Amino acid sequence: MEYQIKKPEGRLGILIPGLGAVATTFIAGVEAIRKGISQPIGSLTQMGHIRLGKRTENRNPLIKDFVPLANLNEIVFGGWDVYEDNVYEAAVNAKVLEPGLLHALKPELEAIQPMKAVFDKAYARNLDGTNVKEAATKYELAEALMEDMLNFKEANECDRLVIVWCGSTEVYTEVSDVHQTVEAFEEGLRNNDPRISPSMIYAYAAVKIGVPFANGAPNLTVDIPALVGLSKENGVAISGKDFKTGQTLMKTILAPGLQARALGIRGWFSSNILGNRDGLVLDDPENFKTKEVSKLGVLEDILRPDDNPELYGDIYHKVRINYYPPHGDNKESWDNIDIFGWLGYQMQIKINFLCRDSILAAPIVLDLALFTDLAQRAGMSGIQEWMSFYYKSPQTAEGLRPEHDIFKQLTKLQNTLRHMMGEDLITHLGLDYYQDLVESL
Amino acid sequence: MEYQIKKPEGRLGILIPGLGAVATTFIAGVEAIRKGISQPIGSLTQMGHIRLGKRTENRNPLIKDFVPLANLNEIVFGGWDVYEDNVYEAAVNAKVLEPGLLHALKPELEAIQPMKAVFDKAYARNLDGTNVKEAATKYELAEALMEDMLNFKEANECDRLVIVWCGSTEVYTEVSDVHQTVEAFEEGLRNNDPRISPSMIYAYAAVKIGVPFANGAPNLTVDIPALVGLSKENGVAISGKDFKTGQTLMKTILAPGLQARALGIRGWFSSNILGNRDGLVLDDPENFKTKEVSKLGVLEDILRPDDNPELYGDIYHKVRINYYPPHGDNKESWDNIDIFGWLGYQMQIKINFLCRDSILAAPIVLDLALFTDLAQRAGMSGIQEWMSFYYKSPQTAEGLRPEHDIFKQLTKLQNTLRHMMGEDLITHLGLDYYQDLVESL
Amino acid sequence: MEYQIKKPEGRLGILIPGLGAVATTFIAGVEAIRKGISQPIGSLTQMGHIRLGKRTENRNPLIKDFVPLANLNEIVFGGWDVYEDNVYEAAVNAKVLEPGLLHALKPELEAIQPMKAVFDKAYARNLDGTNVKEAATKYELAEALMEDMLNFKEANECDRLVIVWCGSTEVYTEVSDVHQTVEAFEEGLRNNDPRISPSMIYAYAAVKIGVPFANGAPNLTVDIPALVGLSKENGVAISGKDFKTGQTLMKTILAPGLQARALGIRGWFSSNILGNRDGLVLDDPENFKTKEVSKLGVLEDILRPDDNPELYGDIYHKVRINYYPPHGDNKESWDNIDIFGWLGYQMQIKINFLCRDSILAAPIVLDLALFTDLAQRAGMSGIQEWMSFYYKSPQTAEGLRPEHDIFKQLTKLQNTLRHMMGEDLITHLGLDYYQDLVESL
Amino acid sequence: MEYQIKKPEGRLGILIPGLGAVATTFIAGVEAIRKGISQPIGSLTQMGHIRLGKRTENRNPLIKDFVPLANLNEIVFGGWDVYEDNVYEAAVNAKVLEPGLLHALKPELEAIQPMKAVFDKAYARNLDGTNVKEAATKYELAEALMEDMLNFKEANECDRLVIVWCGSTEVYTEVSDVHQTVEAFEEGLRNNDPRISPSMIYAYAAVKIGVPFANGAPNLTVDIPALVGLSKENGVAISGKDFKTGQTLMKTILAPGLQARALGIRGWFSSNILGNRDGLVLDDPENFKTKEVSKLGVLEDILRPDDNPELYGDIYHKVRINYYPPHGDNKESWDNIDIFGWLGYQMQIKINFLCRDSILAAPIVLDLALFTDLAQRAGMSGIQEWMSFYYKSPQTAEGLRPEHDIFKQLTKLQNTLRHMMGEDLITHLGLDYYQDLVESL
Numbered sequence A, B, C, D: 001m002e003y004q005i006k007k008p009e010g011r012l013g014i015l016i017p018g019l020g021a022v023a024t025t026f027i028a029g030v031e032a033i034r035k036g037i038s039q040p041i042g043s044l045t046q047m048g049h050i051r052l053g054k055r056t057e058n059r060n061p062l063i064k065d066f067v068p069l070a071n072l073n074e075i076v077f078g079g080w081d082v083y084e085d086n087v088y089e090a091a092v093n094a095k096v097l098e099p100g101l102l103h104a105l106k107p108e109l110e111a112i113q114p115m116k117a118v119f120d121k122a123y124a125r126n127l128d129g130t131n132v133k134e135a136a137t138k139y140e141l142a143e144a145l146m147e148d149m150l151n152f153k154e155a156n157e158c159d160r161l162v163i164v165w166c167g168s169t170e171v172y173t174e175v176s177d178v179h180q181t182v183e184a185f186e187e188g189l190r191n192n193d194p195r196i197s198p199s200m201i202y203a204y205a206a207v208k209i210g211v212p213f214a215n216g217a218p219n220l221t222v223d224i225p226a227l228v229g230l231s232k233e234n235g236v237a238i239s240g241k242d243f244k245t246g247q248t249l250m251k252t253i254l255a256p257g258l259q260a261r262a263l264g265i266r267g268w269f270s271s272n273i274l275g276n277r278d279g280l281v282l283d284d285p286e287n288f289k290t291k292e293v294s295k296l297g298v299l300e301d302i303l304r305p306d307d308n309p310e311l312y313g314d315i316y317h318k319v320r321i322n323y324y325p326p327h328g329d330n331k332e333s334w335d336n337i338d339i340f341g342w343l344g345y346q347m348q349i350k351i352n353f354l355c356r357d358s359i360l361a362a363p364i365v366l367d368l369a370l371f372t373d374l375a376q377r378a379g380m381s382g383i384q385e386w387m388s389f390y391y392k393s394p395q396t397a398e399g400l401r402p403e404h405d406i407f408k409q410l411t412k413l414q415n416t417l418r419h420m421m422g423e424d425l426i427t428h429l430g431l432d433y434y435q436d437l438v439e440s441l
């Protein structure tokens, strides 16, 4: 039995608020891939396989041959930014990709001019771009964004749109009454309530007119009751928050592994050096505070110290980010993990990751765009928890603990795809391969 | 619905061929735990939890409270070795545990005297112990071992026995005709066929009289058609091969994580230093050869280069073991992993693991003993593939590719336990938490 | 020709303000060495050799057989602390040495009771001990310390005394008018001038009555014009500041090596984790500030960016100290050094030092005590720059740049010893081994 | 007083047997530097300073402003190789420098065609080039080389020549009777004695006609009594062997530092991965043997276990080279150093060097060429021990132990330059800065 999923006919428009390092690496990459110059390494939708049926069936298709995804050649890019640089200029400034590669893509990238942004300096004090919309109320700004979206769709002859937030991290805010209901929120938009951030305005505009929305930054954005409610009403797929890359990615790989073997953890010291714009901002202890809180949570959620006090009840977990310009976008991290085993004997694991931040984030943008479009065509509305795999702080239904273990996240993602296509879920039980065992049970 | 599992009443005898570093660390550890001095860190059967039902049910019991396992206080230890040292002396020589701890356990450990071993210098050229059985044929040796087992059971008033091989790694052998059928094998025992190794004689003796058998070394032992067949006939649970610890453990944690994200791998260089008796033996290129073959396989089986040629088709994988006495049993490993992401951009991961070999192996001996006894009581006979979690080269049904991904192995192990106890298998689908989604599908 | 050096006859009293981790590790160590239990590893005076004459003479005596040093068996220990713990109790609290070793030395260590300290909470806010002298003026406190010294000398039948400051680091102060002349300083003592720190009072008392003084902390102490002047007047040897151990030791080994080869440096990132009392204090950004300034200077002084702008003119040097309790006194450091060579091509050096702070500092205390006593007997007064080898911020004559290159420091130290004993200085020229060369020049 | 050093007038020809990775990186680099594209980082003759006189004089000129060296613009390059590739092609194959840079230098590099080599497959089994001289005897080959040298000198209007061996490492040979005297050697040349290697023929040809010679490989070459004798007779400067780069460079920096502080060493494990042609050759255990012996010697010579048995008498030193193609010429090394300090307490230092072999070697070729030419003009003949600084196995007068400590080597080099120019040698004594001290001595 196969579910009703609308075919991905016609063009898909991917709209991105924030055309910085991640977004330009993503767009330039897709252009290079379409030209056959490069490969979409790191993207499950393009290069990942999925096992179907029993092991002995040897069915292991590419994901993109299994579920009906938009084709890369049917994608159009657009976006907003507070700076006027086109995507070529922005990519050159970001210094992630080699000049030679960017040069080969210059015409395509130059053609993408950012639309005027909805912006509020109170939410990003370090930015001073002028490519910004002006209007009397936040409500009017939201209307202007809806117009941008619809104009873009028409001008580019798109069948569907999807939005992925790649803008700068906004200052910390908590959910308050203005975020609770659609009514309160729309009232706030009209009153210019300061608790409504720019990213929320983008998210509202999208969900209002039925455009699905994914959030790559740690700010709340679409993770407020008003917009969750609206997304269900309007049948719109949403997800967030914060692309999972680098050290946190490693942590959600390694911690489940140690836990699988019931090895104890006494301390985990994580240090980073990075020299890009993000690094400069996070060097300020105040800005780092927000990021720190989110980064520290990961370990606790995986290890559950309450359930395992002897193993994980007394972990000293510390995360440090140090601005170090010599390395530019090439973030480097060190982890020192103090573990203990049988009878409490101590061991140490030390990991040094010479990574590239935007290179790890770009394929996530692609997968989120394509899977979100798929979910939307499958009629799945509201929070798409099965995309937790891609996020540092997965957005979940209220009261539901987020899952951080990357392997459980992957199982969830794959079983969701199997479920959508009417295939058996995989439990790795496999007793049936040992037939007489099963009979004996 | 719950399956029929015999209750773990009475005492369980754990018999170990090979009372060296791993076995004595295991036995001393259980004694220390029984005295309340130490904790069974690293053991799932003692400290692991298992989630049952839906996330919102918050059912997460200890495994030992969920499945009926033998109680640590109802265990008796015995074993064979080619040296006459009792377990106290052998543990002191192994230099794994602190003298202070061993001293506190001296009476219990001294009481365990090794029975005379079945031994053949052709299979372990470096050993020259004299605590060895003599007999005209291998068949008579097998009979002597059966007598040892039955005598031990009676003398120690055991209800059940289980055997875990912790003897030295035997020289490399391949399956040949003498290993194919029970008849050919028994004929070989009578003819003193040189292709029958000592560990096979132990395994035969055990399976013949219904004692389940787990194999912690890479030698074939119970992984031959003759003994697999006999185990099914006699309703005996068996499993193997080679305890999964240290660098290989890390590899089966990390490789699935990189693969999950479709990150490419160009090279993986693994270097080890260790200074115990194992290290000395493996410093000889010839001896290392066998271990190398087995260690290299892990990566290939997880990454499936055939299915993913662009990502994993050209990995240069190298494993080196270097004898380095200053570190003793404190094995230390370095991994250098050359990965590539979006558009082929390269990154590096470097891991330095200051580990302790026998500390990681000891809780595996405990879990294998208790789970094997459980399987036996549940009437599960033949290969127990669900224990792959503990092995570097999991023994599987013929024609079935072994699973090395530690997270799939864990899912398999846990779902097997759930299945045995009549609980729902867990697929991490979780769409039902988002009720209207499910309706919409 | 040999200089007039008074023979080391009779007993030498080593008095230490601050009986904490370093001091107790030092004292317990000397006791263990005297008992023949342990060896004075890390001490040049006990284990170092010195080459004399030409290479072909093969003269390479132990330093202690070359210069007349006090014998370890002729040493008596004493000290002051704000806490009343005797040296045994303080050593147990410091958790540096194994309980077993301390137990074997208990009687000797218990016998050393700290004298009442001169203390001022304004200079060490975290301490609250009560073993503190009370007096109306700082002048009277100085007099009380002189009395302590003389009493100790008499009670312990010492021929000579030497003082090594091992007290906590005091808060940052700069040299001001009260520190300029002996007159102003003594006036300040009488007026309780707040700019006179406790360590200065100890130093004044010592120098006043002819006791040489070495300073192991970064505070000014004896590094003020008033006390330098007084030391020359009274013929007293003095030196400082801050024992050179751990990461800084490594830096002053490695930086000269890179510079020797004219390799450029673009960045040097140094990160530390430590979990002892020092670490807790330095976790506070304000306290760290002082230490940071001093630590950063080392590199600049060795590399001289002004003279080598292309190689060292643009180094991003960052030092971080992170409190991390799981490691206790076992400080661990990571250095990431970004270097460049021929045509600007970049390379990286990464160093991970699993070190032990007090173990590295203790032999320095011994060497400083013995060499300072030697200098005093040789009639060398004022600043002993030849002991720069042992210090992070060597005290020098005004206007003289300190030398941080550990190899130049060592050459200076050894040539000073040769000079004192009338031996030829060594220049490593060695052309005379190639006789005809010399003739041809 | 200044020595008589001939001025460096006219052009200097640098001739190189072996136009492989190192030689082409050197030549291309000098071309780039002459064009102002790049800088001669890593070269003391170009970027190093030398301190003169007392610290307070502040005299610290560039070495090239202090001693009369050949100017880079007055250099001409030539060489021999068994392959016909010109320097541009050879540099492209070596994959050390970026294609863009090589492209900019194409005309200059293409112009350098290798002369036919003197070659013998018995000394380098893996090479099969055909650009090789043919002649009846080795004596005639030597004559052909002398002709090459004189022709080159004339054709390129050179005033002087110097030769630096950058050819492949030859198979291991020991000094025997044919190498003892000039007579025996010339007799051997005429008899085609197999013990005379190709590199010896180059060296003989050079020394015979007065061309100074430096040897960058570990083979004997000019380090035989016959050629040492001839060099003195003919007034020719010679030196060797084996450029000091990478891990050995680090070892001769770090080991003296640890020794300076009398810290003990228990083990030193050095592991390398490299993927260039050298790496492939050294992967063969037999070939590695020779290199291993030489690499292991360094530590022993610095630490002198005989003089310091408690500190260095029981070091387990192991060096491993592993072929690992993914890294190409970017050699990477790991060192694990087990040290011990005060009372025997243990610590560990771990170094990971992401280096570039040829980038470190190229400036050494330049310095050796220029300093050798200087020595020759200064009339210094025979072994130039003061260039030990650049070599892994410094060539010394018979019976003289080589100095491996890089800081003593540097002092020797600098004091030699000071001596040549009539400046005071520097001893770092510095007591005169503390005037009254000196008087008191």
Ligand SMILES: NC(=O)c1ccc[n+]([C@@H]2O[C@H](COP(=O)([O-])OP(=O)(O)OC[C@H]3O[C@@H](n4cnc5c(N)ncnc54)[C@H](O)[C@@H]3O)[C@@H](O)[C@H]2O)c1
Pocket: A017, A018, A019, A020, A021, A022, A023, A080, A081, A082, A083, A094, A117, A118, A119, A120, A124, A127, A129, A166, A167, A168, A169, A170, A198, A199, A216, A217, A218, A242, A243, A244, A245, A246, A277, A278, A357, A358, A360, A361
């Ligand atoms: N690996 C990663 O790089 C990674 C991982 C997780 C999360 N993230 C998040 O992704 C986001 C983008 O990262 P980046 O490295 O590309 O940063 P960046 O600073 O290079 O780019 C952000 C861009 O957003 C623009 N912007 C800011 N506010 C805007 C607004 N209101 N409307 C439109 N444009 C706006 C900025 O002008 C800038 O060009 C950040 O929030 C970052 O925290 C990145």
Ligand SMILES: NC(=O)c1ccc[n+]([C@@H]2O[C@H](COP(=O)([O-])OP(=O)(O)OC[C@H]3O[C@@H](n4cnc5c(N)ncnc54)[C@H](O)[C@@H]3O)[C@@H](O)[C@H]2O)c1
Pocket: B017, B018, B019, B020, B021, B022, B023, B080, B081, B082, B083, B094, B117, B118, B119, B120, B124, B127, B129, B166, B167, B168, B169, B170, B198, B199, B216, B217, B218, B242, B243, B244, B245, B246, B277, B278, B357, B358, B360, B361
């Ligand atoms: N982490 C680990 O330590 C680890 C991991 C995987 C596998 N293993 C395997 O576990 C086994 C035990 O390891 P160990 O470190 O304890 O080694 P060990 O050398 O300390 O002990 C092995 C013991 O087996 C005995 N023995 C050998 N042949 C025998 C025979 N025929 N009958 C009875 N006794 C015999 C030896 O005398 C010795 O006492 C080895 O095969 C090893 O490869 C260990």
Ligand SMILES: NC(=O)c1ccc[n+]([C@@H]2O[C@H](COP(=O)([O-])OP(=O)(O)OC[C@H]3O[C@@H](n4cnc5c(N)ncnc54)[C@H](O)[C@@H]3O)[C@@H](O)[C@H]2O)c1
Pocket: C017, C018, C019, C020, C021, C022, C023, C080, C081, C082, C083, C094, C117, C118, C119, C120, C124, C127, C129, C166, C167, C168, C169, C170, C198, C199, C216, C217, C218, C242, C243, C244, C245, C246, C277, C278, C357, C358, C360, C361
């Ligand atoms: N490797 C090293 O451990 C190292 C290296 C360089 C410098 N140092 C310096 O050496 C000093 C000692 O280090 P530690 O690790 O032993 O510290 P610690 O905190 O263990 O000991 C310092 C002791 O000084 C005492 N004290 C403080 N003020 C005093 C006063 N006015 N009079 C008498 N006693 C006083 C304290 O009560 C304490 O017992 C510190 O200044 C530290 O910065 C240590």
Ligand SMILES: NC(=O)c1ccc[n+]([C@@H]2O[C@H](COP(=O)([O-])OP(=O)(O)OC[C@H]3O[C@@H](n4cnc5c(N)ncnc54)[C@H](O)[C@@H]3O)[C@@H](O)[C@H]2O)c1
Pocket: D017, D018, D019, D020, D021, D022, D023, D080, D081, D082, D083, D094, D117, D118, D119, D120, D124, D127, D129, D166, D167, D168, D169, D170, D198, D199, D216, D217, D218, D242, D243, D244, D245, D246, D277, D278, D357, D358, D360, D361
């Ligand atoms: N850091 C370093 O790269 C380093 C350090 C120390 C020593 N070395 C030594 O320097 C030498 C050159 O290293 P490389 O990396 O350039 O090696 P390479 O293999 O790239 O180059 C060596 C060249 O010598 C040529 N050759 C061999 N025998 C010859 C002969 N008889 N006459 C003329 N040419 C001959 C070969 O054809 C080849 O082109 C080697 O001996 C190496 O061991 C290199």
Ligand code: NA
Pocket: A271, A272, A320, A322, C271, C272, C320, C322
């Ligand atoms: Na840090």
Ligand code: NA
Pocket: B271, B272, B320, B322, D271, D272, D320, D322
């Ligand atoms: Na290795």
